[in-house]
Amino acid sequence: MKEQLEKYNCTDFSKKNIFFKYKNWMRVVMRRAESVGEIELPIAALIIDQRGRCIGRGTNKRQINKDPLGHAELIALRQAAFLRQDWRFNDCIMLVNLEPCQMCAGALIQARMGIVIFAAKDKKRGGFGGSIDLSKHKSAHHKMKVYGGLLEAESQKLLKLWFKKLRTGK
Numbered sequence: 001m002k003e004q005l006e007k008y009n010c011t012d013f014s015k016k017n018i019f020f021k022y023k024n025w026m027r028v029v030m031r032r033a034e035s036v037g038e039i040e041l042p043i044a045a046l047i048i049d050q051r052g053r054c055i056g057r058g059t060n061k062r063q064i065n066k067d068p069l070g071h072a073e074l075i076a077l078r079q080a081a082f083l084r085q086d087w088r089f090n091d092c093i094m095l096v097n098l099e100p101c102q103m104c105a106g107a108l109i110q111a112r113m114g115i116v117i118f119a120a121k122d123k124k125r126g127g128f129g130g131s132i133d134l135s136k137h138k139s140a141h142h143k144m145k146v147y148g149g150l151l152e153a154e155s156q157k158l159l160k161l162w163f164k165k166l167r168t169g170k
């Protein structure tokens with residue numbers, strides 16, 4: 001168990017401590033999400049390894065790439081897998097500003113992601129409790145830690161503003 005904890009360079013897995021430790025990384029995620037532009041939903045994801053290095057990053061590219069799989073989480077996963085030449089991420093952390101959808105939640109389970117931290121909840125499509133919690137589903141062979149709500153208000157504000165612009169065309 002001690003080894004498991006040291007892997008993340010962390011000894012306290014309470015939500016409070018995890019949020020304190022990764023708040024600045026989530027700020028980076030927010031800034032990247034803000035820079036996505038007008039066509040894409042402002043979502044960004046980062047993968048941090050056990051040494052605290054960012055090894056994968058992605059922003060939503062569904063419209064730009066005309067790709068139904070172009071979600072920020074999947075793009076970050078592909079980049080990190082290429083860099084590490086490995087598909088397993090037990091010792092890594094994913095940060096994303098919106099709760100991953102069911103597709104991305106499934107992919108994160110497949111990738112054996114150690115910890116997932118997200119900002120805003122997605123009550124309609126969220127795959128980690130918003131609509132269904134795949135991390136707790138009996139089919140999930142891998143138990144990951146999921147923490148939602150870090151910089152939640154900021155992320156909600158960003159997403160609301162984007163939808164408002166979309167509706168009003170401004």
Ligand SMILES: [Zn+2]
Nearest residue numbers: 071100101104
């Ligand atoms: Zn997704």
